Amino acid sequence: xxxxxxxxxxxxxxxxxxxxxxxxxxxxxxxxxxxxxxxxxxxxxxxxxxxxxxxxxxxxxxxxxxxxxxxxxxxxxxxxxxxxxxxxxxxxxxxxxxxxxxxxxxxxxxxxxxxxxxxxxxxxxxxxxxxxxxxxxxxxxxxxxxxxxxxxxxxxxxxxxxxxxxxxxxxxxxxxxxxxxxxxxxxxxxxxxxxxxxxxxxxxxxxxxxxxxxxxxxxxxxxxxxxxxxxxxxxxxxxxxxxxxxxxxxxxxxxxxxxxxxx
Amino acid sequence: xxxxxxxxxxxxxxxxxxxxxxxxxxxxxxxxxxxxxxxxxxxxxxxxxxxxxxxxxxxxxxxxxxxxxxxxxxxxxxxxxxxxxxxxxxxxxxxxxxxxxxxxxxxxxxxxxxxxxxxxxxxxxxxxxxxxxxxxxxxxxxxxxxxxxxxxxxxxxxxxxxxxxxxxxxxxxxxxxxxxxxxxxxxxxxxxxxxxxxxxxxxxxxxxxxxxxxxxxxxxxxxxxxxxxxxxxxxxxxxxxxxxxxxxxxxxxxxxxxxxxxxxxxxxxxxxxxxxxxxxx
Amino acid sequence: xxxxxxxxxxxxxxxxxxxxxxxxxxxxxxxxxxxxxxxxxxxxxxxxxxxxxxxxxxxxxxxxxxxxxxxxxxxxxxxxxxxxxxxxxxxxxxxxxxxxxxxxxxxxxxxxxxxxxxxxxxxxxxxxxxxxxxxxxxxxxxxxxxxxxxxxxxxxxxxxxxxxxxxxxxxxxxxxxxxxxxxxxxxxxxxxxxxxxxxxxxxxxxxxxxxxxxxxxxxxxxxxxxxxxxxxxxxxxxxxxxxxxxxxxxxxxxxxxxxxxxxxxxxxxxxxxxxxx
Numbered sequence: 001x002x003x004x005x006x007x008x009x010x011x012x013x014x015x016x017x018x019x020x021x022x023x024x025x026x027x028x029x030x031x032x033x034x035x036x037x038x039x040x041x042x043x044x045x046x047x048x049x050x051x052x053x054x055x056x057x058x059x060x061x062x063x064x065x066x067x068x069x070x071x072x073x074x075x076x077x078x079x080x081x082x083x084x085x086x087x088x089x090x091x092x093x094x095x096x097x098x099x100x101x102x103x104x105x106x107x108x109x110x111x112x113x114x115x116x117x118x119x120x121x122x123x124x125x126x127x128x129x130x131x132x133x134x135x136x137x138x139x140x141x142x143x144x145x146x147x148x149x150x151x152x153x154x155x156x157x158x159x160x161x162x163x164x165x166x167x168x169x170x171x172x173x174x175x176x177x178x179x180x181x182x183x184x185x186x187x188x189x190x191x192x193x194x195x196x197x198x199x200x201x202x203x204x205x206x207x208x209x210x211x212x213x214x215x216x217x218x219x220x221x222x223x224x225x226x227x228x229x230x231x232x233x234x235x236x237x238x239x240x241x242x243x244x245x246x247x248x249x250x251x252x253x254x255x256x257x258x259x260x261x262x263x
Numbered sequence: 264x265x266x267x268x269x270x271x272x273x274x275x276x277x278x279x280x281x282x283x284x285x286x287x288x289x290x291x292x293x294x295x296x297x298x299x300x301x302x303x304x305x306x307x308x309x310x311x312x313x314x315x316x317x318x319x320x321x322x323x324x325x326x327x328x329x330x331x332x333x334x335x336x337x338x339x340x341x342x343x344x345x346x347x348x349x350x351x352x353x354x355x356x357x358x359x360x361x362x363x364x365x366x367x368x369x370x371x372x373x374x375x376x377x378x379x380x381x382x383x384x385x386x387x388x389x390x391x392x393x394x395x396x397x398x399x400x401x402x403x404x405x406x407x408x409x410x411x412x413x414x415x416x417x418x419x420x421x422x423x424x425x426x427x428x429x430x431x432x433x434x435x436x437x438x439x440x441x442x443x444x445x446x447x448x449x450x451x452x453x454x455x456x457x458x459x460x461x462x463x464x465x466x467x468x469x470x471x472x473x474x475x476x477x478x479x480x481x482x483x484x485x486x487x488x489x490x491x492x493x494x495x496x497x498x499x500x501x502x503x504x505x506x507x508x509x510x511x512x513x514x515x516x517x518x519x520x521x522x523x524x525x526x527x528x529x530x531x532x533x534x535x536x537x538x539x540x541x542x543x544x
Numbered sequence: 545x546x547x548x549x550x551x552x553x554x555x556x557x558x559x560x561x562x563x564x565x566x567x568x569x570x571x572x573x574x575x576x577x578x579x580x581x582x583x584x585x586x587x588x589x590x591x592x593x594x595x596x597x598x599x600x601x602x603x604x605x606x607x608x609x610x611x612x613x614x615x616x617x618x619x620x621x622x623x624x625x626x627x628x629x630x631x632x633x634x635x636x637x638x639x640x641x642x643x644x645x646x647x648x649x650x651x652x653x654x655x656x657x658x659x660x661x662x663x664x665x666x667x668x669x670x671x672x673x674x675x676x677x678x679x680x681x682x683x684x685x686x687x688x689x690x691x692x693x694x695x696x697x698x699x700x701x702x703x704x705x706x707x708x709x710x711x712x713x714x715x716x717x718x719x720x721x722x723x724x725x726x727x728x729x730x731x732x733x734x735x736x737x738x739x740x741x742x743x744x745x746x747x748x749x750x751x752x753x754x755x756x757x758x759x760x761x762x763x764x765x766x767x768x769x770x771x772x773x774x775x776x777x778x779x780x781x782x783x784x785x786x787x788x789x790x791x792x793x794x795x796x797x798x799x800x801x802x803x804x805x806x807x808x809x810x811x812x813x814x815x816x817x818x819x820x821x
Contacts, residue, residue: 127363148361154405155357159634165598166634169627170695171619171651188647191637195681199633203358206312209321210351211419215343216377222370222387224380303686303714354712409584435712438584438740439782465714468743468785506715509743509785509805516809522816531785535792542796542815 015230016058016123021132023231023238024120030238031116034245039094040254041105048112050241051119060122067118071111079107098258126150128225135225148204156197163192266427266459267291267314271328274309274318283309285483287328293426296453296460296473298491301480302504307463310480311431313337314461316345333426347376350420350428354435356412360404365396365415368404372423390422393456394448410441417448427459428452434466446470467508471495472530479505492527510534545703545734546572546595546625551604553590564590566758567604572736574702577729579745579766580738582755583780588738591755592705595736597621609702623652626701630708632692636680641672644680645695652699666698686717703734710741722748746770746784746803754779771801 016024035047055064085092086099093102124132130147134140164174167188174185248254272287284306291297299307312318319326320342330337333348353359362368369390373383391397394414404412413433420428430449434442450473453460464470471477477494479487481503487494494500495511510528514537517524524541528534553565565587572578580588593599594606597618606613608621629635638644645666649659667673670690675683680691689709696704706725710718718741726748729735739745745752745766752769754762756779762769769775771787783791784803790811791800798815802808 125363127367130363144361147363151361151363151404162629162631163634165593166627166629168618169596169598169622169629170635170648171622171699173617173619173651188635188637192634195636196633200358203353203355204361206317206321206351207353207359208361209317209342210315210346211372212343212346212375212423214341215346215375218377219374220377220380220383221374222367222380222383301714302716304684432712439742440583440780443782504714504716504719506718510789512805513786513789513808516805517812520809520813522812531788532792534789538789538793538812539796542793542798542812 014058014123016054016119017125018230019123019234020225020227020231021124021128022136022225023227023234024124025132027234027238027241028116028120030242030245032113034241035109035112035116037245037249038109038254039102039105041101041108041257042254043248044105044108044112048108048115051112051115054119058119058123060119063122064115064118067122068111068115071114075107075111078110079103082106094256097256101256101258131221131223131225134221140219152200156193159196160189160193163189163196166192264293265290266293267330267332267461269313269328269330272310272313272330273325273327274313275325276309276322277324279324282325282483284313284480287480287483287485289478289485289488291459291461291476293459294453294457295476296450297462297476297478298467298470298474299461299463299478299480300465300467300505301486304482305480306483307480308431309483311351311429311461311463314427314429315349315351316340316342317351343375346372346425347423348425348427350423350425352413352416352420352428352430352433354432356409356416356436357404359416359419360412363403365391365399365402365404365407365418368415369418369422372419376423386422386424390418393421393451394418408441409436410444413437413441413445414448417445417452421452425458427461429461429463431463432465433462434464434469439466439469442466442469446473449473465506467495467506467529468510471508472533479503491529495529496527545574545576545609546570547605547607547610548591548594549605549607551591551594551601551606553594553599553602555590563602564758565594565601568755568758568760570753570760570763572703572734575729575732575734577726577735577748577750578737578753579748579750580736580753580755581740581742581745581779581781583740586755586779587758588755589707590758592627592707592736592738595621595703595705596625596627598627619651622701623699624701625703625705626696626699627705628693628696628707628709630711632685632688635692635695636688639679640677641667641675641680641683641691641694642677644691645698648695648699654699662698662700666694669697670694685712689713697728701733703736704728705736705738707738708740709737710739710744718744740781742770742782742784746786754781756780767801767803770803773800 038044055061083099083103086102093099130143133143133146172185172188269287269289272284273282274284275282287310301307313330314332316337319338332345335345335348360368362371366387369387370383373386391400394417396414396418399407399411434445437445446469449460449462452458462470471491474491477491478485479494479500486503487497487499495507500507508529510531510533513534514524514527522541524537526537528537548568548570551565551568552563554563568591580592582588590599594601594613595608597613600614609624613621636644638647642663645663646659649662654662667676670693672690672694680688709721713721722744725735749766751764752766753760754769754775761778762775770783773791776783786805786808787803790798790802794800799811802811
């Protein structure tokens with residue numbers, strides 16, 4: 001589960017944490033587009049290391065590294081997969097690039113994508129996120145569903161634990177038996193969990209209605225997100241990044257590491 | 264002046280064979296502190312849901328009779344209109360809090376009503392202050408104790424400034440000390456803000472000293488309706504199996520043995536006071 | 545039957561350095577009736593979960609029937625120590641009440657004939673015979689509580705732990721529950737209830753183990769503990785109503801260890817008779 005550790009928000013504050021989530025998301029989107037545009041290892045390496053200053057400023061190095069570790073399984077798989085196919089059908093690998101380098105590029109690209117999202121989620125609290133959704137013209141029903149879901153995740157996790165305890169106390173042994181039996185062992189856990197979730201939603205709906213849900217066509221908001229100078233800077237950085245990426249893509253020939261090494 | 268008036272209110276849940284409440288006729292005056300009690304299944308929760316419009320708008324089923332709350336006829340107004348006049352606090356504190364911070368939760372109702380931001384801020388600050396939870400403002404609901412959560416729930420409803428607040432067994436999940444704190448908060452609302460309070464409770468020992476009107480229901484009907492001392496003292500109350508305050512029980516036992524006290528106590532402080540008079544002589 | 549030896553416990557995902565149990569020692573003998581009391585958060589549930597192995601001590605040891613809880617599985621412990629959780633909905637999942645009660649029996653390997661007999665026995669014990677083929681989800685709150693209780697008693701554990709059995713119950717239901725628990729104990733079962741309901745305990749009169757902040761602050765007779773205002777303060781509990789009346793009359797020479805209405809009447813009458821002479 002350590003890959004999820006890399007996405008969980010912590011109650012810290014830093015210049016990155018304080019940025020408007022919409023602007024941060026724009027930056028992540030730009031990173032995403034840039035990564036998708038390139039196969040070339042040198043560029044991807046640059047993109048990867050570009051994240052590091054943000055991670056350091058935000059102070060989330062440990063969690064970020066943990067999420068890197070968590071993603072390693074998939075990354076290794078991608079690496080082996082691409083290496084294998086790179087040798088089997090040489091047509092898939094672009095000219096002048098060794099299959100090894102190609103495999104590195106593909107797996108690194110995946111890592112860049114995952115890690116840019118990781119930084120986003122590590123530095124954006126769920127309430128900031130929901131605020132951003134609210135103010136981005138997303139219909140309130142969706143934002144509310146999102147926020148409520150996040151709010152109840154720890155509650156449901158605890159409840160699942162309690163249910164497991166309650167059934168273990170009646171002699172249920174989750175680890176016993178063959179595969180089929182083990183799957184069936186989870187029925188006494190899932191059913192109470194589902195029933196409880198349904199009951200809970202009913203109570204929530206009652207509470208929502210009782211507090212004027214649907215009263216006004218246009219909901220107002222206690223908090224409002226404001227774009228500050230630092231946010232503008234991030235927007236400019238993102239714009240520059242995107243422009244540079246486009247320029248490099250169309251006007252610059254990037255030598256591959258293979259070619260550099262063979263010189 | 265009556266703030267709630269019902270005549271012959273009868274309601275059957277969809278698919279049920281018999282009505283949950285039958286022929287309920289009740290008048291509640293503005294500013295009263297009412298305790299509504301009775302054995303499990305007597306219809307008190309159903310009645311509460313009628314007060315703010317959940318019945319019949321949220322729960323289908325059959326509703327007969329009349330109910331007027333703060334001048335509004337129940338059937339003619341949607342829940343969100345009723346909700347501005349009657350607030351409802353539920354039993355389980357956890358399932359009434361949806362937001363990720365206390366502040367945002369308290370603001371929820373006002374946001375729904377489209378109230379301007381500065382107004383919301385003022386109301387939220389006020390509600391947090393009255394319920395004594397200002398220091399919990401930025402906390403997440405999951406980090407709070409049951410008692411704290413329940414106070415947040417009260418603040419959430421209070422922020423909309425309803426004239427009537429209904430509490431459906433708000434202390435079920437709390438320990439006696441936590442329960443006492445909640446009753447004190449509710450009492451404050453009643454005395455300081457003149458909010459009409461309807462409290463559904465089993466713990467009459469702790470709550471009855473605040474009430475000036477008691478209603479006991481059994482099997483969907485109102486069986487007793489009047490002043491606390493008369494009600495708790497009556498034979499019917501004992502037969503229904505309601506948890507009469509121990510102070511009143513003691514009074515009854517002493518009465519049977521020829522000891523007269525200057526009044527019927529419903530709380531331990533009162534009983535001590537009255538006994539003191541008798542013991543001093 | 546149950547020996548708790550200087551147990552310390554910290555929740556694995558809890559705040560480091562915050563112990564939920566700080567050196568708790570306790571012995572519960574076979575056939576005892578014990579009420580573990582204290583405020584919410586005092587550590588009561590954490591303590592009783594050590595009895596059936598759901599939690600294992602971080603330091604110290606818990607012995608059930610002279611076997612350490614670290615040395616046997618939870619299932620083996622559960623056979624001897626039945627635990628009825630606070631919310632029956634955390635346990636109910638079967639299509640019929642019958643199936644629900646049979647669940648524990650099946651897990652413990654009871655043979656079909658014995659199983660059938662025990663199910664019938666449990667249904668009758670908790671007055672649920674008419675609901676044998678009913679879905680537990682169709683029953684009322686109080687009825688579901690009874691099903692949960694029946695499903696635990698069915699396998700006849702030596703010890704029965706009830707976690708907050710009085711929550712959400714009305715007066716009459718509490719009275720029935722009280723009588724049931726007392727009877728259970730009279731039949732030789734070791735009964736442990738975890739509760740903050742002082743009035744309920746005052747009426748049952750068990751041995752009281754009072755906890756506060758992860759430690760045991762008092763252990764003994766219900767009457768002595770519940771009527772001691774100093775103890776009540778330390779554990780943040782509220783003394784029974786009747787006791788509160790007498791605590792307000794100490795200057796008149798009245799005893800303060802009264803917890804029952806009948807008793808109170810007797811004491812007051814005697815006092816008044818005494819005055820008259």
